[in-house]
Amino acid sequence: MTDRSKTHGPHEQGLLARLPQLRRRQFLAGAAALSALGAAGVPLRAGAAPSGHLRVVANANPSSLDPATGGAGSDHVFLYCFYDTLVDWDFATLAPQPGLAESWEFTDPQTLVFTLRQGVTFHDGTPFDAAAVAFNLQRNRTAELSNIKNDLANVETVEATGEHEVTLKLSAPDTALPLILSDRAGMMVSPAALGNDPEAKVDRAPVGTGPWTFTAWTDGDKVSGAANPDHWREGIPKVESIELQIIPERATALRAAQSGQADIAYQISEQQKVLIEKMPTLELAFGPTLYVYQLYLNASRGPLSDPRIRKAITMAVDREDWVKATQAGVGEPAWMNLPQAHWAWSEEAAKYTQHDLDRARALMKEAGVEGGFELDFRGYTDQASVQRSEVILQQLGKLNITGRFTNGTIAETSSRFFSAEKAGDVLLSAWTGRPDPSLTYSLLYSESSYYNPGRVAPPEGFEAAMADSRATADQAERAAALGRAQALVMDAALTIPLSIRYEVDALSTKVQGYSANLLGKPKFLHVGLG
Template sequence: MTQQASSSLRWASALLGLAALAASGTALAAKDVVLSIGYQPETLDPYNTNTTITTAVTKTFYEGLFQFDKDLKVQNVLAEGYEVSKDGLVYTIKLRTGVKFHDGTDFNADAVKFTLDRVLNQDNKLLRYNQFNRVSKVEAVNPTTVRITLKEPFGPFINSLAHASAAMISPTALKKWGNKDIAFHPVGTGPFEFVEWKQTEAVKAKKFDGYWKKGYPKVDNVSWKPVLENNTRAAMLQTGEADFAFPIPYEQAELLKKSDKLEVVATPSIITRFLAFNMLQKPYDNPKVREAIGYAINKEALAKVAFGGYAFPAQGVLPQGVKYAEKMAPIPYDLKKAKELMKEAGYPDGFESVLWSAYNNTTSQKTIQFVQQQLAQIGIKLQVQALEVGQRTEQVDAWPDPKTAKVRMYYTGWSSSTGEADWGLRPLFASEAWAPKLNNMSFYKSEVVDSSLAKALVTTDEKERAALYKTAQEEIRKDLPRVPMITEQNLSAHAKRLSGVFVMPDGNINIDAIAVSN
């Protein structure tokens, strides 16, 4: 079936659904909310994903000890506060009382220990292990106090605990479902409890009547619907089939703004889109080839063509808004310089290669097609493919041996969801982070970068930390294991009857105060 035919069928389906509702004299239930998202969650285990939109879905069911607000400031959630020892190694955390998991299990220090011990057990092979691998031990001092001892000082530790992946899971549920199947049976302390997950259709949740925040949640049911095609997401908003959609197709923003029933919201993001290279393979082991590709892509035009102007050329390795981000001039579009570098690299006539996209939504498809056209100007002939979730996991994220990795050129994105430089740099550029361990699928290794990142983690001196991160960013920019292309804006839209839902700078979605008006 063609994409156009598929879109037409979805439009027809949405319109028929509306007609049926109108004929029956009903409307969408006032307390039911449909959230349409552009990506398909690959798991409901917050500790086994590196995908921001997946953790947005898991937050429906789960909460952590802390969380970020809309400005990426740390707030208490299941913790009431904490103290840190003078040497920076011991965190004593006071826990909220009277909280229960969806299955009736008490939330207490034993539950915190059980949850964190799981991710710390390397036999479980959870993707978020490296976020917590500096933890030496977790102790339940008493039911309301947990003590976490680190192997070495780790400045961003509370930020790591505030990340959406650091969710508290019911020990009873973990014992029942096991390390793998908990991915399909989420049981947390969050405002909603799990109903069902049909992977290509929806994740459904219902109000948790035993939620500890009195008066919340304010809606009865929430459904997350993955809709990969931009136009279909927009159509669902216009027909009332969805109450919220993210991301919004940039090219349709102005049209949606004209609706008196919808509100379109554009907010700053800390999401940078990259073109990454497998540096273990020719020709990407040649720094001049990587630099040539950087010059050959018109980032201003990319922002307009694929993102409708709701993006701008990346201003460095880290986007502004991330703590310790070093602002740098975007790599200019210079075709003459790109061709000279290709000649110097020994590829005056270019070469053939493959470009994969980590995502298969419409915007990403536009992006890789644009890159394909741009690089053709310097003789690089690309086959392009937007990977499905399963393909991405198998071919890139979980590929066991870097030497045989099939990835060559890779379009992907990253947001430092902890709000500071470490999680924006270490997972992508440290040699300890080579895929499948973390997300360095460039297989980049730099002694300068490794040393700077390692020292920045353990120093308690803010000026020293800033200087170390600056050194790392400058070295990465010089080596270009990834070309930073654009930083996008977060563009969402919602029905005016909906409130309390917003997109955070890292692209996560907060529904803590979700509510609807009649």
């Protein structure tokens, strides 16, 4: 198997040029084979009863197990265990595929009709039907507690137009909506579990239609589930129980897999890729993702409210050195919130994030802060995050920007930074990617978005460009519109993208059917133990 860790194919080759790679005996070589396997995974014993206990090492305690109320990108791996989505996506290309909705159709540019899968039940035994979908979508778009209102901003009305048919009327054309419904907004919660109250929560007691039913959550320790015997996918899940052990420190996570205490440890530090390849008891899953390390800025106050200062910061970052220092060269510089092979990559947007220390210093002088200032930095406690924080302080020190990092868990630190508390000026974290790029840019930069910590308005023209990107299904036209939006926000430096991480997962040799995916958020429904 060719190691593509140093391969960065040109934009024209598209995403298939850099598919996730899996060094396994069962791997079927070639891009066509991987694309065909995609969401189906590597098949095991079709229709066989689930057997075995799958132990997975996760990198963070969930912020919530309710898809509407959580706020951490690391939640998805947990949520996928207990919830299915209306629309699914192909592991290799992120192309939309049927999920709980077996089909969908735009009957006109502002009407989207879903035909739902029949015979599906929630874990509590209540039926999955159009009424349940309408309840969930209304809750996600209007409930006060919902953190995902922006995902469904273009949805004007939701109506159950049949027992298994749901019709969405849109305020504007939105071709991205099917893929948006493959994310949190499309995860279906049992209305009965919520007491049919959209303002109720299932933060700690998820009830979906997913491959496993929830059994327990011990904070900072583990989340577990038992096989859903009535799952609508034949032969899914492959194991009778799953346990996600929470170990933030990735070196410790790798040791757990090496010692046999865990079967899968995902998102291992890139520096440890070479170690995994040398371990006879482990196999490597590896490939590019949409996961972007970046600095989130609260641009509503202090020096960061000045766009000249934010631009100076983004120009002061040497992304090539960052990848070498923090990822052992396994990854690529991030010139925007997408990798270079993505179909929506923009050469124009990339111009605004090039390393230029002289220009950065000139902007600081122009802003009247050439002597520098201090910022309140926030980050996480694991060793790799601490190392990244040291590199950032060293690079920004060249502009006389100083400060110290206050570190905590992912869930707690992210919640305090993005919520009304607005704790900190800068958060060194990541954007974990979304299946459709318009959702990424909407969630990061729309004025009311949870992930816009200062709730500052994006540059003029951004919302129009976003609307244009969703008004057509033509990929070239969408890329042009998204390119305009990306150039505007990169010029405004509302976030500072740093680098693209690659998936580095350690697998026990007993693991069968595991595939890394382009989103970089593992799903385990096709995984079995040999």
